[in-house]
Amino acid sequence: MKKKNFLPLFNPSLAKLKRILIISPHFPPANAADMQRVRMSLPYFKEFEWEAEVVTVDENYVDMVKDPLLLDSIPNNIIIHKVNAFSKKWTSKIGLGSLALRSLWFYRKKVNQLLKSKKFDLIYFSTTEFPVCILGSYWKDKFNIPYVIDMQDPWHSDYYQDKPKSERPKKYWFSYRLHKFLEPIAMKNVDGLISVSEKYINTLKDRYANLATLPAKVITFGANEQDFKIVQKNNDQLKLYYTPSTTKLNLVYVGRGGYDMRDALEILFKAFKTGLENEPHLFENIHFHFIGTSYAPAGKGIATISPIADSINISNYVTEYTNRIGFYESIKQLITSDGLIIIGSNDSSYTASKLYPYILAKKQLLGIFNEMSSAAKIMMDCNAGHLITFNDNQNEAYEKLHRYIISVKNQFPISTNFTAFEPYTASSMTKSQVELFNKVLISK
Structure with a gap:
């Protein structure tokens, strides 16, 4: 009688895996910008000897x-793992719409259960729903587990303090004071920081002395070619928001608008108007499409781009x-376009993580960025397209736009x-994350 082959009960490769619990209130199928780092890193954690579990808010x-x-x-x-949240239908009656605040109690309860039943080496907050990060200090005290916070945006920021009320986010008075109160709670015991911007880390280190020697690393979002394969596979079910044309060039931007993009x-629209005046035969057959520019619910978004076009006629x-x-509809807009436009904030610390899909779309690309932004540096380092910076004068901007239009029209490679x-x-960016995680564990 033949002996049966059994798999060994102990697998040394699995024994090496460290375990991370990721806190990401937004997660697929919700299409939120702040879950993209987690989504694109998950396929690679095991490759770098980490095993991940995610705690998110139920998409309902x-x-x-x-x-x-x-x-x-x-x-x-x-x-x-999915947690509930208090219904916005009821909390909005008292002016409370924040997903972080609505889910905070449920997060505390669920993660308490997980940490009692499983061993995790690290908790990783990757979200712009920052108030949930205060739970890191609580779980560290209760379970002696270190935590890392991913600063994808500033948390407590003075950016809008000198801006007109009309340009400030909704409920700015309340959120400014809330973040000023909560940020120190999360930063008091944090063990490591990841950020898309060096400026965000430096601001926190200036604000909190205990962060001076903390492991910290600047890591932008990763580029994921797998997403383009998903678009190709499902192309027929994805909507196109403009009509392809043989007589016009459709130049496309997909992403948020906002007063900081003004x-x-x-710069873009004034250079384009100069083109209309100087070479109408070249510029009159161009149309700009700015798609998905507001985070507001459908039908309630405030236009921040077309008014500027109106003012320049x-x-x-x-x-x-x-x-x-x-x-994935966003990616379809990019790959179907004749050419791509990407605009950046007037805040030099702004990092346009959406730049990577633009580059992977392999179209003629024009970027308009603050010269100090990481997006401008990436475009230059990779020779990824035509770049206009805020330092360019009007004539320089026009000349660069002109070269870009010629490249699009003639379909230059x-x-x-x-x-x-x-x-x-995405793989390289995940490796950078786990290098910081490992450094946090070594320092404990």
């Missing part, structure tokens, strides 16, 4: 555009679609250096 409580195809990019072996837009050449669209782009891929 999330007031955000849903894109079910996002689930196709999540590995089947990842354990996802400088970039004025080029509104016939510009269309703004304020409604948010699905993530792109000259992106994809070898230089390799450090910005």
Whole structure:
């Protein structure tokens, strides 16, 4: 009788895996910008000897555009825990809409249960729903587990303090004071920081003396080619928000608008108006499409781009679609375009994580960025397209726009250096994250 072959009870490769619990209130199928780092890192954690589980808010409580195809990019072996939240239907009556605040109690209860029943080496907050981060200090005291916070945006910020009320976010008075109170609670005992911007880390270190020697690392979001394969596979079910044309060039931007984009837009639109005056035969057959520019619910977004076009008298050449669209629909807009435009904030610390899909779309690309932004540096390092900076005068901006239009019209091949782009891929960015995680554990 033959002996049966049994798998060994002990697998040394699995024994090496460290375990991380990721706190990400937004998660697929919700199409939120702040869950993209987690989503694109999950396929690679095991490669770098980490095993991840995610705790997110049930999508039924999330007031955000849903894109079910996002689930196709999540590995089947990842354990996802879902928590409830207080219904916005009721909390909005007292002016409380924040997902972080609505889910805070449920997060505390669920993660307490998980930490009592399983061993995790680290808790990782990757979200712009920052108030949940105060639970890191609580769980560290209760379970002696270190935590890392991913600063994708500033938490407590003075950016809007000198701005007119009309340009401030809704409920700014309340949120400014709330964040000023909560941020120190989370930062008091944090063990490591990741950020998309060096400026965000430096601001926190200036604000909190205990962060001076803390492991910290600047890591932008990663570029994920797998997303383009998902679009190709599902192309027929994805909507296109403009009509392809043989007589016009459709130049496309997908992403948020906002008053902080005004400088970039004025540079672009004034250069375009100069083009209309100097070479109408070249510029009159161009149309700009700005898609998904508001985070507000469908039909309630406030246009922040078309008014600038109106003021420069080029509104016939510009269309703004304020409604948010699905993530993979966004990619379809990019790859179907004749050329791509990407605009940046007047805040030098702003990092345009959406730049990577633009580069992977392999179209002629024009970026308009603050010269000090990381996005400008990435475009230059990778030779990823035409770049206008805020330092350029009006004539320089026009000349660069002109060269870009010629490149689009003549379908010149792109000259992106994809070898230089390799450090910005999702795999490379995940490796950078786990290097910081390992450093946190060594320092304990």
